[in-house]
Amino acid sequence: MRRWVIMAFGFFAFAMYGQNVQAAEWQQGEVFTGLFDEKVKSTHVLTLEEDARVTFTLRDGKSGYTVILSNSTKQRIASIARKPEAGNKESTVQSVNLKAGTYNVLVSAYFYNRGDYTLTYETSQIEGTDVEPNNEKSEANPYKLGDTYEGALYGMGISSDYDIYKVEIPRFGKVKLHAQATEGTTVNSFGFDMEAVNEENANMFKLKNIRDSNELEVLLQPGTYYFKIKLNVSDQAIAHYTFSTSFEPLDEHVWESGRNLQIASADVLANNITYRGFLYSRGVNYSQSNDYYKFTLVKDAKVMFIANAQKSLGALIFLDEKGSQLSTGGYATSDTRNIVATRVLEAGTYYVEYLPAFGVEGYEEYDLTMRIERFSDVPATHMYYKQIEALAQQGINKGYPDGKFLPNEAIKRKHVFVFLSRIEGLELTKIRTMKTFKDLKLSHPAYAPMKAFYEAGIIDGSGSNMNPESNLTRGQMAKILVNTFDLKMKGEGFAFRDVNSSNGFHNYIQILASNGITIGSNGKFMPNEPITRQHFSVFLHRTLEVIK
Template identity: 45%
Template sequence: MRNWIVRMLGMCLLGFILVSPEANAKGWQEGDIVKGDYRDHEIAKYPLVLTEDKKVTFSMKDEVEREGKPVFAVFSVAVYDEAKKQVAGRDSSNESQQAELQVNLKKGTYTIQIVGKSESVGGEFQVSYQTSPVEGMDLEPNNSRATAPEVKLGETVFGQLNGRLVQDDMDMYKVILPSFGKLTFHLQQSEPPSMEASYFHMDLYSERNEKLDRLSSFGGRPNEFEILLPGGTYYFPVSLQNSNLATANYSFSTRFEPLNENEWESGKNKNFETSDLLKNNKTIRGFWYEGYENYSQTRDHFKFTIAADTKITFTLETGKVLPALQVIPSDHSALPFFSYFDSDTTKLTVSEIFPAGTYDVVSQPRFGPLRGYEEYRLLMQMESFKDVLVSNPYYEQIETLAQLGINKGYKDGTFHPAQAIQRKHIFALINRMDGLKLPRVRQMRQFKDLPSSHPNYQDIKKFYEAGIIDGSGNYMKPEANLTRAELAKILVNTFDLKLKGNGMVFSDVNPKSGLSPYIQILASNGITVGTNGKFMPTDSVTRQHFSVFLLRIIEMQKQK
């Protein structure tokens, strides 16, 4: 009886010992067959050392006598990296006594675990492996940012995830975008779909670990999404949601189209908090997209602010989908008209007078599911003044200054663009600029035509005390017109402009004139270009031309 017990204990202890003495001496060598008896949850461990990246194929054979009765998942082979993280694995076949596990492995040391999984039936396993050159980019371990391989734009990648055996298996990749543009991902199961089809997820993350989007592919059905992104590095893990397969194969591809980010929506404008700024008289290009699974982007958000009640015309144009637009006050106050607009054609045009305030604009398809990609163009055009329409050649400059709170026009809603501008209005408009600082170098004195009760007294006083204007004797002449040469001197002194290069020669400007240096400085800074080689120094400055000069100075200061 004692001898029988000893023999049984010996068999249990030897159940997972290598049969080959040569294999024991050298470790597990390619082509060696390891054998052992398995029982439920018993584990055998074998070291595997690779001196270079290789595709490793494990051949698994189950020697249990089945006697026509199926035995499910009787033993499994699992591969662990040096960090003791499982990177691959599969169990023996449900329908055959033989199975294979194929995996691309980076050079290094691995632990191969063989685990018995049959509670009711014991048996003997046989496992061997062969190596071959790596196939594809799915090289394990690649489940972290540090180990993520870079996917070249335009490349198709094939990979494999473990289904039943490895919990939360995932492959991590990265892509580097050279500039702003449209990135397209296409994902699908690479085997033909079957009753055991797999459900894959692909998540997209920024370098700051901000989750941007998710793409899913179920039942072998291909799916893709398109997204606008700035240049940079992005990471995307591919994971298996569920699968009854031992291993599940996938493929994905990328496409990238560089775009001018000054012409397109940012791609981040998916809600009110991340709205893009909608600029006046500037066409914005964008797109809507709807995939077959849970990814869609069919609502883009924009924002604008108006300082006064303004007539605004929106134009939203698509290729084939009927467009719709919502304009919503940011404070959710009621508008005097319905704020949802749509069209029966691919071009939507709507004009309304909007009260002063900040607004959210939502562009979207008019009807139901989009199922694919649709590009659109959105244009907003403001008309703050009755006599400055979009057709006016100086509309953009006049309207831009109006939105900055500089051009305010007259009480009747007009601007009188072609009218000569008065001196008092010059100083009032410049004084409305944000951040204007004029050093005080002298005290204000009295002028017969400028009482302290004058509406523009404080504006004019600021420029006199800064030494920019002197008046004419005892008169300031606030209602007088201003010549183009006189304006050049005021602008140069106000903004402390310096000569750049050699200036510009105008045929009607006498080089010996006292105002010539100011004209040259103005021209050298790109504030004036003249007309047909002439500056017209004695002509009165019109309100529309002054708007051009002032806006150019504002834009120049932004670039400093």
């Protein structure tokens, strides 16, 4: 066994006069003997050259002494104590993992205690993952996500002991944490507390009153965090606990940040994007009771908010820029798991507060979508609002000067190529020179985009005509999308009843189907039917999603 050198200094502080005792080397196996008096306190200085598990044995008859272990700055680390009714009334044996360093060992007792005591120690190899001291961030023990750790906290009655673990979160995601007092550990109603802070000491969560078993789920950004476990009040000299975690990576673009618990740190709520979030509550033990979102309107608009919950939905609170609830329409709730609320708002900055249903405990997942009405004939409830608005947000479709989109009208060929020409990053390779078409003059608004698609070999025209004012058919749409984005077969297609293999658009239609861009209608594709502006928007949106 390795030899640990422990230097021991005995100090006796008397009320009326004092004396100093010369330092003595405390060898392993040697016994310290003392007699406690309310006017005398005995302190020993212990130095470990290496990390070790130190087992102290205190023999004090029925006197009820306590050994308090602290570091060089007098911060309490552990205590060795017993209650009178403990099984062994003559001695107390207790072990603690200690890092290399210097420690103070104080032998103390209540004023009514008298009698001799002896104190010895033995050293051995470290056991487990809890190594003291770990009461400061600089002393934190490393913790690996997914592992189960066991630890011990020391002190009878009101304790000031706690353990800190350092954990690295590799990317944005959800951490599920489970903590409990281990079998045989008795803690009263206050139990353990567990909290997490980041490098800036900002509190991420706090789980209170851990007794038999407690858990929580929380969203954390990538970075360094510190898990702190504290013992409040215990009936035992040493209280044991375990905690474990699991980690689920999440897409930060569709999830709340996890930092939006206050209005000052509200997440930005973008139009036409569905955000996922959750609240987690364990009553008084832990509560993440609300989430905040912020949005800005550049002009007056009609806005719809759609919220859905897995269990039961609470309410949406609408706040102005100063954080005050709107005097009109400031509250929306539902008896179901779905809220749909429409508000007509002036230009400005607003906040939305999401509240869970009262009395719901545990994990409560929800989603929240904001839809701003851009086109007067495409309300937020429109079947294809999502796709039409998504293209409008990218500047691909801009509607008409009167504020309409005309979703049910057949789309003209000229508009198709104007839409496509506005796609950011789209590159067309020229393979031929533009020729003259009788119905497509240089002055035509769609001349430039149609010229580019002709020179790339994507469209050919019909004889001496380009037919810019003609309606586009669904078959033509399939050919244009496949050639524009160089789509290939991806698995199997679909046998549409009205598109046989001799159809000139058959292969293009099959490519769209194999990529999930089209599913047809009642087993048909209707290749010769004109395609509407709304359906072309749907096909184009799906295509852009496929090629991301």
